[in-house]
Amino acid sequence: MSANSRLTIAAHALAWIGLYQRQGHEVATSEQIATSANTNPVVIRRLLGELRRAGLVESRRGVGAGWSLARELESMTLLDVYEAVEPGPLFAMHRTTPDQGCVVGHGIQPAMQSIYEGIEETLRRELARVTLENVLRDVLAAPR
Amino acid sequence: MSANSRLTIAAHALAWIGLYQRQGHEVATSEQIATSANTNPVVIRRLLGELRRAGLVESRRGVGAGWSLARELESMTLLDVYEAVEPGPLFAMHRTTPDQGCVVGHGIQPAMQSIYEGIEETLRRELARVTLENVLRDVLAAPR
DNA sequence: GTCGTCGTAACACTAATTGTTACGACGCTC
DNA sequence: GAGCGTCGTAACAATTAGTGTTACGACGAC
Structure with missing residues (x-):
């Protein structure tokens, strides 16, 4: 995909x-x-900027500036994070409109649309079941 | 994403x-x-080739050649199609290994891995609930 | 032998993701 | 108010996946 x-x-x-x-x-x-995630600070700032827009973190500027949580980890779920950083749908439709003169071409998009909506709703429910507190606990539980 | x-x-x-x-x-x-889907025949042949490898369709060559179903639509689910055309996972890990000297960098991948596996398993169950017969019925039920 | 279709390679185009550099904005500390 | 460290963001390069397109050999029915 x-x-x-x-x-x-973002979870990291x-x-x-x-x-x-x-x-x-x-x-x-x-x-x-960025050092912990082994990437570039700008990549982190961009992602955290999206999380700030979603109300998950706050930032301060000036000397001694940086990022802090806007809420407790227990109150944040992977769904909050997912919606903050992944705007689009999971599955795409045709890139060009299918032949509307054909029965299948005409009916396929509404059919798949409603199927996909159900599936994405299930995905959201699963993401909502995992809090960032759960994630941190699992992280700390990793064997070394 | x-x-x-x-x-x-492929469902089309x-x-x-x-x-x-x-x-x-x-x-x-x-x-x-390809005419119905408003795309190029090669795109269709490529996709159907993957479905053939998965045992969903068969092809004949020569004059009067083409594609036919290898099984009934009732016995095919969107999961069969998904697995045939989407090999990779839904969510990716870091592109470079995170800092293993950091507690979070060390534990994040196993933690997210197991969370993602659970979520993808749920996705698969949802996809398995929809047969291609369901899809065709929904297609034919679309208002015109 | 002819012809229509598959099978597949090769290539161009587009879009998304990620990494990188650069630099102004901000606000604390002195 | 000067200096400094960090954010905020633009700009651009590199990589990759997806899609569309052309081309042509392989195959098999007639």
């Missing part, structure tokens, strides 16, 4: 900020998170 | 072949299906 890593990196960043704050720090910088 | 239309086009092709055979024809050509 040409899957991307946006949800993974949130877990990192959450853990860092529990260790007594005020804010985390995109530089620190 | 940069969703693609492979599942949609199968519904088209199924309906065509019910109208008494032996085989359907990629040309005919």
